[in-house]
Amino acid sequence: MSVSIDARGPRWSAVITTVVLAIALVTSSVWLIAFQAVVFAIGALRGPQFTPYAFIFKNVIKPRLKSTVTFEDVRPPQFAKAIGLVFTLVAIIGSATGAGGVFTVAVGFALAAAFLNAAFNYCLGCQMYLLILRARF
Amino acid sequence: MKTFIPLAFVLVLATGYGLWYQRTRGEFRKKKTVNGPKLTAAIVGTELGARATMVQFSSAFCTPCRATKVLLEDMVKTMTDVRYAHIDAESHLELVRELNILSTPTTLFLNHAGVEVGRAMGTPKRAQVHAALAAIH
Numbered sequence: 001m002s003v004s005i006d007a008r009g010p011r012w013s014a015v016i017t018t019v020v021l022a023i024a025l026v027t028s029s030v031w032l033i034a035f036q037a038v039v040f041a042i043g044a045l046r047g048p049q050f051t052p053y054a055f056i057f058k059n060v061i062k063p064r065l066k067s068t069v070t071f072e073d074v075r076p077p078q079f080a081k082a083i084g085l086v087f088t089l090v091a092i093i094g095s096a097t098g099a100g101g102v103f104t105v106a107v108g109f110a111l112a113a114a115f116l117n118a119a120f121n122y123c124l125g126c127q128m129y130l131l132i133l134r135a136r137f
Numbered sequence: 138m139k140t141f142i143p144l145a146f147v148l149v150l151a152t153g154y155g156l157w158y159q160r161t162r163g164e165f166r167k168k169k170t171v172n173g174p175k176l177t178a179a180i181v182g183t184e185l186g187a188r189a190t191m192v193q194f195s196s197a198f199c200t201p202c203r204a205t206k207v208l209l210e211d212m213v214k215t216m217t218d219v220r221y222a223h224i225d226a227e228s229h230l231e232l233v234r235e236l237n238i239l240s241t242p243t244t245l246f247l248n249h250a251g252v253e254v255g256r257a258m259g260t261p262k263r264a265q266v267h268a269a270l271a272a273i274h
Contacts, residue, residue, distance in 0.1 A: 112151040119151075125200075
């Protein structure tokens with residue numbers, strides 16, 4: 001049985017991620033993307049409940065929330081962080097090699113995913129995992 | 138270099154897609170082609186219902202899969218002629234490909250003969266399941 005976490009945590013983390021990625025896209029800031037890549041890496045490798053955003057959720061946002069707590073499996077948001085990590089790494093490589101278009105497109109996709117999650121409770125793992133499996137085997 | 142064009146582009150497209158995504162989750166879609174493959178008890182792992190069978194495909198990185206399973210299991214409890222089957226998509230990739238399952242959760246609605254009459258992607262509402270089952274004779 002895998003770990004369960006407060007379902008509101010990943011959703012609020014997606015809100016913060018959306019803001020960070022939006023600023024990075026507007027300012028073309030590779031440093032901000034590098035920071036976000038580290039956040040994604042922590043979420044993908046250790047778990048989404050250990051990121052700085054989860055820390056902000058737990059200490060700043062959660063005490064102010066009145067909605068009832070629902071728990072969810074930690075694996076779907078962890079998968080989403082891994083996808084985010086891939087996009088941000090592609091963006092960093094694009095920027096380092098002078099391919100500004102690659103940076104913009106990769107950050108754009110990461111932003112779209114984070115925004116969809118924050119605004120529409122979009123489940124990236126639901127939509128992408130089977131497609132990845134089907135493409136590989 | 139500051140530009141808001143990529144940001145606006147991403148947010149507009151993602152909002153459009155998100156609205157479509159939210160509206161279509163759980164919606165029962167009638168199968169357009171005449172007859173798909175006939176599923177048997179051996180394939181779905183459960184005896185088929187006398188009138189209908191709901192076959193849910195799930196994966197690990199899928200938050201709404203559990204809610205769907207809880208709902209459908211609860212609904213068939215009070216139905217004598219409808220059965221529910223649950224399949225892990227990852228360990229049945231050949232079947233997933235044959236049935237063209239693209240995302241999880243996907244629930245197939247089979248008639249008494251084990252032929253798919255339609256499917257729903259995402260967590261359906263109770264009323265949507267009732268309506269889909271009512272259309273199967």
